[in-house]
Amino acid sequence: MxxxxxxxxxxxxxxxxxxxxxxVKNLDMRxxxxxxxxxxxESGAGKSTIGQAIMGLxxxxxxxxxxxxxxxxxxIRDLSQSQYHKLRxxxxxxxxxxxxxxLNPLLTVEEQLVETIKQHSDLSYEEAFNKAVDLLEETGIxxxxxxxxxxxxxxxxxxxxxxxxxxxxxxxxxxxxxxxxTTALDVAIQKQILDLIKHLAKKRSVGFILITHDIxxxxxxxxxxxxxxxxxxxxxxxxxxxxxxxxxxxxKALMAAVPxxxxxxxxxxxxxxxxxxxxxxxxxxxxxxxxxxxxxxxLLTGERHESDDKPVLDIQNVDVTYFKKNMFSFGKDEGFKAxxxxxxxxxxxxxxxxxxxxxxxxxxxxxxIVGLVKPSAGNIEFLGExxxxxxxxxxxxxxxxxxxxxxxxxxSSLNNRRKVEDIIGEPIGFFGLAISAAExxxxxxxxxxxxxxxxxxxxxxxxxxxxxQRQRIAVARAxxxxxxxxxxxxxxxALDVSIQAQILNLLKDLQAQFGLSILFIxxxxxxxxxxxxxxxxxxxxxxxxxxxxDSFFEGPKDPYSQLLLAExxxxxx
Amino acid sequence: MLExxxxxxxxxxxxxxxxxxxxxxxxxxxxxxxxxGALLAPLIAPSNPYDLSTFDILDSFTPPAWxxxxxxxxxxxxxxxxxxxxxxxxxxxxxSLIIGVLSVAFAAIFGTAIGVAAGYLGGRFDTIVMRIAxxxxxxxxxxxxxxxxxxxxxxxxxxxxxxxxxxxLSLAIGLSLWVNFARTARASTFVERNKEYVQAAEIxxxxxxxxxxxxxxxxxLSPLLVIGTVDLAVAILLEATLSFLGVGVPPNQPSLGTLxxxxxxxxxxxxxxIVIFPSFALIILIISINILGDFFRAYxxxxxx
Numbered sequence: 001m002x003x004x005x006x007x008x009x010x011x012x013x014x015x016x017x018x019x020x021x022x023x024v025k026n027l028d029m030r031x032x033x034x035x036x037x038x039x040x041x042e043s044g045a046g047k048s049t050i051g052q053a054i055m056g057l058x059x060x061x062x063x064x065x066x067x068x069x070x071x072x073x074x075x076i077r078d079l080s081q082s083q084y085h086k087l088r089x090x091x092x093x094x095x096x097x098x099x100x101x102x103l104n105p106l107l108t109v110e111e112q113l114v115e116t117i118k119q120h121s122d123l124s125y126e127e128a129f130n131k132a133v134d135l136l137e138e139t140g141i142x143x144x145x146x147x148x149x150x151x152x153x154x155x156x157x158x159x160x161x162x163x164x165x166x167x168x169x170x171x172x173x174x175x176x177x178x179x180x181x182t183t184a185l186d187v188a189i190q191k192q193i194l195d196l197i198k199h200l201a202k203k204r205s206v207g208f209i210l211i212t213h214d215i216x217x218x219x220x221x222x223x224x225x226x227x228x229x230x231x232x233x234x235x236x237x238x239x240x241x242x243x244x245x246x247x248x249x250x251x252k253a254l255m256a257a258v259p260x261x262x263x264x265x266x267x268x269x270x271x272x273x274x275x276x277x278x279x280x281x282x283x284x285x286x287x288x289x290x291x292x293x294x295x296x297x298x299l300l301t302g303e304r305h306e307s308d309d310k311p312v313l314d315i316q317n318v319d320v321t322y323f324k325k326n327m328f329s330f331g332k333d334e335g336f337k338a339x340x341x342x343x344x345x346x347x348x349x350x351x352x353x354x355x356x357x358x359x360x361x362x363x364x365x366x367x368x369i370v371g372l373v374k375p376s377a378g379n380i381e382f383l384g385e386x387x388x389x390x391x392x393x394x395x396x397x398x399x400x401x402x403x404x405x406x407x408x409x410x411x412s413s414l415n416n417r418r419k420v421e422d423i424i425g426e427p428i429g430f431f432g433l434a435i436s437a438a439e440x441x442x443x444x445x446x447x448x449x450x451x452x453x454x455x456x457x458x459x460x461x462x463x464x465x466x467x468x469q470r471q472r473i474a475v476a477r478a479x480x481x482x483x484x485x486x487x488x489x490x491x492x493x494a495l496d497v498s499i500q501a502q503i504l505n506l507l508k509d510l511q512a513q514f515g516l517s518i519l520f521i522x523x524x525x526x527x528x529x530x531x532x533x534x535x536x537x538x539x540x541x542x543x544x545x546x547x548x549x550d551s552f553f554e555g556p557k558d559p560y561s562q563l564l565l566a567e568x569x570x571x572x573x
Numbered sequence: 574m575l576e577x578x579x580x581x582x583x584x585x586x587x588x589x590x591x592x593x594x595x596x597x598x599x600x601x602x603x604x605x606x607x608x609x610g611a612l613l614a615p616l617i618a619p620s621n622p623y624d625l626s627t628f629d630i631l632d633s634f635t636p637p638a639w640x641x642x643x644x645x646x647x648x649x650x651x652x653x654x655x656x657x658x659x660x661x662x663x664x665x666x667x668x669s670l671i672i673g674v675l676s677v678a679f680a681a682i683f684g685t686a687i688g689v690a691a692g693y694l695g696g697r698f699d700t701i702v703m704r705i706a707x708x709x710x711x712x713x714x715x716x717x718x719x720x721x722x723x724x725x726x727x728x729x730x731x732x733x734x735x736x737x738x739x740x741x742l743s744l745a746i747g748l749s750l751w752v753n754f755a756r757t758a759r760a761s762t763f764v765e766r767n768k769e770y771v772q773a774a775e776i777x778x779x780x781x782x783x784x785x786x787x788x789x790x791x792x793x794l795s796p797l798l799v800i801g802t803v804d805l806a807v808a809i810l811l812e813a814t815l816s817f818l819g820v821g822v823p824p825n826q827p828s829l830g831t832l833x834x835x836x837x838x839x840x841x842x843x844x845x846x847i848v849i850f851p852s853f854a855l856i857i858l859i860i861s862i863n864i865l866g867d868f869f870r871a872y873x874x875x876x877x878x
Contacts, residue, residue, distance in 0.1 A: 370776045395778035405776055413769035417791035427777050481777065 003073070004207040005031040005054070005175055010067035012049050012058060012231075023049040023062065024231045031175070034205035036198065038222035038239065040212060040254075042496040043467075046231035047211045051177045054209070055092060056084045072174065090120050093168035097180040099160035103152040109136075109163055110148045113170055120171040135166040140196055158189035165196065169204075179211045186357040187523070191567040194221050213496065215258045216569030219243055227251050257501040259526035261553065261570055285456040290445035298443060299450075299482055299514055310384060311345035312485055312517040313369070318342045318378035320364050320541075338364040339375070340541045346485075346534070351511060351518040353532030353549065355525060355564070361541040362521045366487050369519070370405055382485070401431050404483035408490040410470035414462040420473055421458040424448070427481040447476045451506060468499035475506065486511075487519045492527060504531060525568050529553055537561050590872055600864035607858050611670050614663040619646075622656040622664050623826055630655050634844050650846040652835055658846065661827055662854050668828040669855075672742050673809040679747030680808075681754050681801055688758025689785050689793070693766055703759065706752045714749035714807075715814055721745035722820050735823070742821060746811045750804050757800055761793035795873035802866030806859040813855060829855045 007029040014021045024046040031037050039047045052058045054069055056076070069076050071091060079087065096102040104112060113132035117123060123131065129148075136144035139162040152160055161181065168176050178197065182190040198221045201208050210222055218225055218239060225242050227234040227250065235248040246252045319342075321335040339361045346352045356362045367373040369380060374390030381387065382399055393400070407413035414423055424444045427433070434440035445455040451472040462470055471491060478486060488507065492500040504527065511518055520531050528535060529549065536546040537558065545558040556562050581588060591597060610617070620627050632655035638645050649658045687706075691699040709717070725741040726734055734741065765771060766789065774788050813830030815821035822828045827835070829851050836848025 372772060372775065393778075395780065397778065400776065400778040403776075405773070407769040407773065409769060413773055415770045415788055415792065417794075418787075426774070426779070430777055430779060477773070 002033050003030060004033045004035075004071070005029070005209075006068075006070040007050075007054070008068050008070075010050070010053060010069065011065040012046070012053050012062060013065045014062040022065075022231055024053065027067070027231075027233050029226060029233075029236070031207045031209065033174070033207055034201050035224065036201050036208040036210055036222045038210045038212065038218040038225040039228060040215065040218055040225060041228035042213060042498060044230065045228040047213075047228055048179055049231075050228075051094070051179055051209060051211055054175075054177060055088060055094060057088075089116070089173070090171050091173055092175045092177065093171065093173040095161075095164055095168050095176060095178040095181045098184045099157060099164050100184070102164050103160060103167075105152050108149055108151055109155075113148070113163075113167060116167060117170045132166070132170065135170055136163070138200075139163070139166045139169070140192070141166075157185055158192060161185060161189075161193050162196065165193075165200070169200070169206075172204075173206065175207045175209070177209045177211070180213070181210070182217060183212070183214070187525075187564060187567050187569075188357070190217070191220075191569070194569070197221060214569070215243070215255070215497070220569040227254070254497060257498045259500075259504070259524070259530045261526045261529055261565070261568060264530060264549070285454070287441050287445035287455055290442045290449060290455060292446060292449040294442070295446035295450040296513060298446065299479065310348070312348045312383060313344075313346045313519070314381040315342060315344040315365075315369075316379040316381065318365070318368065318375045318380060320361070320368055320373060321376045338541050339368070342378075342538070342541070342543045344536055344543065344546065346517050346519060348517055349515045350533040351520050351531055352534045352536060353528035354519060354521045354536050354538060355523065355528055356521075356538035357523060357564075359540070360538040362523075362538055363489055364541075365538075366405065366489050366519065366521060369487060370403055371400070401427075401481045402484045403487065404478035404481050404485075405487040405489065406471075406474050406478050406491045409494050410467050410474055411494070413474050414470055414477075416462050418461070419458065420444075420448075420460055420462065423462070423473065424458070424477050424480055427477065431481060433480075433482065443480065447480050448473075450479070450510075451476045466499075467495050468502060471495065471499075471503050472506065475503075475510070479510065483516070485517050485519070487521070489521045490523065491520075493522070493524065500527070507531070525553075525565060537564070587872055591868070594868060596864055597868040600861040600868070603857060603861040604865060607666060607854070607861070608670065610663050611666040614660070614667050618657075618660040618663045619648075620657045620660045622661045625825075628655045628657070634839075636844075637846050649850050652832070652847050653839065653844075656827075658832075658850055661832055662829070662851055665827050665829045665832050665851065666854060666858065668739075668822060668826065669809045669812055669830070672739060672746065672812045672828070673805050675739070675743035676746035676750065676808045676812075677801055677805050679743060680750035680804065681797065683747070684751035684754025685758045685790075685797060687751070688755035689762050689790060691755070692759040692762025693781065693785050693789065699759070702755075706755050709749075710752050712749075714746075714811060717749035718742075718745040718811060718815055719818075719820060721748055722815070738822060742812060742815065745815075746808050749811070750808060753800050753804060754797060757796050758793060761796055762789055765789050765792050798873065799866055799870040802862055802869060806862045806866075809855070809859060 007027060010024055010027040010029075011022060012024040014023055027050065029037070029050070039050060041047050049058070049062075053064055056079075058064065064077065071087075076084065076087060103109075110129070110132065113135065114125065114128045117128040117131055118125070121128075133144045133148055136148060141147055141159060141162055147155075152163070155163060181197070182193050185193060194217065197208060197210070200206060210217070212218060222239045224237065225239045226236040227242065227248065229250055234250045235242060235246065242251060243255065246255055318339055319337065320339040321337050323335050342361075342365065344352070354362055354365070364373055368375050368389065369387070371387070371389060371393040379386055382403065387393070387399060388397065421441070421444055424447060425440055428440050428443060434443055441458075444458050448455050448457055453469065453472050453476070457465070457469075457473070462473065465473065475491075491507070492503050495503060507518070508531065510516065520528065522528050532549050534546065535549050535552045537544050537560065539560050545552070545556060545561045547557075552561070553565070556565055591601075615621070622628070628651075632644070632647070632651050633653050635644050635647050635651040635655075636642055637650045638648050643650070647657050647659070651658055652661065687702055691702045722741060722745045725737075725745070729737065729741075762785075771784065771788060774784050779788070809829075812821060812828060813833065816828050816830030817834040819834070821830055832851035833848055833855070836844075836851065840848050
């Protein structure tokens with residue numbers, strides 16, 4: 001094996017108005033031909049910056065402060081811009097996260113591939129075309145000769161990522177940097193793409209740098225792995241050693257925070273956080289009498305449904321059809337069936353995990369329960385009474401308070417122009433849950449305390465918080481309505497592993513404390529394994545399997561569930 | 574005190590960007606000088622061009638003070654009536670700015686209300702209102718303004734029309750500008766209404782009006798503010814055009830546009846100052862307002878930085 005890439009003492013700095021920020025600090029890295037090297041870390045760890053530094057594409061005003069990058073024994077820091085430009089593409093290629101945006105939608109695949117090949121070689125059009133077809137076949141696109149003439153939107157997500165890989169390969173580079181190449185893909189397709197990368201690395205002895213936050217992906221295909229945190233290398237070594245016998249504290253904590261498929265844990269280990277502790281005035285600021293105990297008591301008061309053996313929510317034969325609005329269809333509306341004859345029931349005080357890939361109708365089901373979507377057939381009973389749908393559900397309907405929802409993306413689910421106090425106060429005011437403004441303040445402060453936020457947070461705006469803190473605020477907003485039923489739509493898929501562990505812990509605690517019934521929607525099987533009592537699997541709008549969580553994960557009956565379970569990358573060896 | 578200022582300088586994004594942008598500083602300085610000069614005109618102008626008794630026809634066509642035949646009393650000369658040009662410009666700019674601000678305020682409130690409602694409610698309301706906006710857009714702004722002014726002249730008795738002149742003009746100009754606000758507000762509302770925070774408000778059953786005003790509106794203000802600054806310049810120009818065409822303010826109360834119209838009649842007979850100085854004042858005011866608008870856009874849209 002020969003050395004392909006050597007990075008020594010690399011430091012990347014960004015001047016900001018608060019002083020210089022070091023995105024990467026004194027990093028050393030080596031990569032051999034045909035090796036797949038994983039870079040893992042949470043957001044802000046500097047993974048992508050390393051990729052950009054090697055490509056020479058650090059966005060202005062960032063710059064490389066110290067260190068050297070050597071490719072095939074030659075330093076590429078001494079190169080001029082135009083020499084670098086030739087090197088990029090010819091020797092180093094890149095695969096991006098989202099295949100939707102990394103291909104030009106207005107050019108056919110042929111035009112994009114052939115142009116790139118001709119740019120970097122003297123081949124004639126004919127030869128370049130043949131090479132492009134060969135590449136597509138190599139990356140696993142069948143019938144490449146006809147498909148090459150199509151536009152990117154005619155390919156599915158996974159196929160498109162194959163085209164992107166073919167595009168990266170067409171200059172025969174020595175090194176390919178893959179920045180989260182499978183994050184935007186479903187599990188089954190992710191597995192295929194990872195296999196393809198592994199195959200290519202071996203066959204063409206191309207070096208891959210694989211940037212990802214997913215430990216499962218790392219375990220699946222990398223040979224060696226570097227663990228990064230805040231721009232500092234924590235640990236580097238062969239993948240199996242790092243994953244099985246991590247020596248660094250941070251790696252240990254990170255591994256412990258990854259949800260496991262094989263067994264259910266009571267709690268996740270909290271990752272050690274060396275975040276600057278909030279300064280004392282921040283913690284000392286308190287609304288008089290506001291404590292988390294007050295919040296728990298307050299949440300348990302008020303009218304509540306007597307718990308009995310009946311299910312909280314009973315979904316009976318629900319169909320949802322979306323109609324295309326077509327001006328000239330004359331009443332013959334074409335429909336797309338998002339949910340087909342789905343029946344489910346959620347027992348009181350239990351968590352139902354709803355699993356499905358993108359487009360399987362998970363979110364549609366959640367939306368029909370909260371009344372944003374109107375089912376075309378079927379019934380949903382809540383506490384024994386039929387729920388009204390869409391516009392038939394009046395604004396005063398009591399179920400609007402009793403059913404609450406936590407959304408997927410904490411960056412868009414909170415109104416950026418309103419203070420946290422107003423965001424959490426909105427349901428209190430609207431449902432008239434507080435007698436006075438003073439009481440409302442006290443409730444808001446107590447709820448914040450309950451979700452482990454400083455009370456002073458109520459004076460700030462959402463953009464002053466990190467993703468995990470925002471999700472806590474979103475949970476507080478849902479809780480404050482005193483719901484009996486909570487829908488969590490992928491509540492952690494936008495968060496880092498360590499933050500995900502904290503939010504899941506919080507949800508578990510709250511569920512146990514208040515006996516909430518939860519519909520927990522996720523595409524991540526390991527997360528569902530940790531959270532749910534019951535499991536249901538949706539595929540293209542059809543319910544394929546439901547059952548107890550333990551028996552499901554030990555032996556799923558439906559072939560689709562078996563496939564899902566087999567293809568989920570696992571952090572184990 | 575100094576320490577506090579230093580901290581503000583770093584932590585407040587607006588002040589930080591402003592202090593690092595020489596062009597924006599210059600534009601702000603010019604705009605402030607012009608606006609103050611216009612607002613304080615009755616106090617600081619050398620003479621009152623609206624008061625017939627203060628000027629003399631014998632002083633007419635006096636060139637600027639530094640050229641031959643100039644009179645130090647009239648720094649940049651006089652017009653065909655013998656009015657001091659500097660005072661006329663100050664009073665004229667006052668009129669232009671008042672009409673500009675009034676018409677933009679009218680257009681912004683009307684246009685934003687319609688745009689947000691169309692974007693949020695969608696459906697038939699959206700279709701109808703936006704088609705009307707398209708029709709409006711296909712008419713040149715100046716035609717709309719002329720039309721409204723003409724109707725007002727026809728409907729109102731002459732004296733009343735003169736009393737209400739400012740309002741009629743602002744309405745006429747505002748009506749030709751609201752489409753910009755409506756289209757932008759509608760497009761931004763469309764983007765925002767599908768975000769989860771709006772769904773969260775819908776789920777608990779908030780009233781649609783509250784959702785539009787309290788939840789959505791604050792989130793779409795930034796593009797509207799930018800349009801506001803650009804349209805302020807457009808409105809001042811429109812008023813100048815209307816006055817230039819003779820349907821704007823009356824000649825005894827000259828706005829910048831009236832001054833330019835008077836000046837063009839004499840531009841070839843050697844009295845260049847009557848057209849040049851009001852034109853420069855107008856150009857510099859509009860450029861500085863536009864630069865400030867650009868600065869706001871850069872501040873409010875981090876992707877442009």
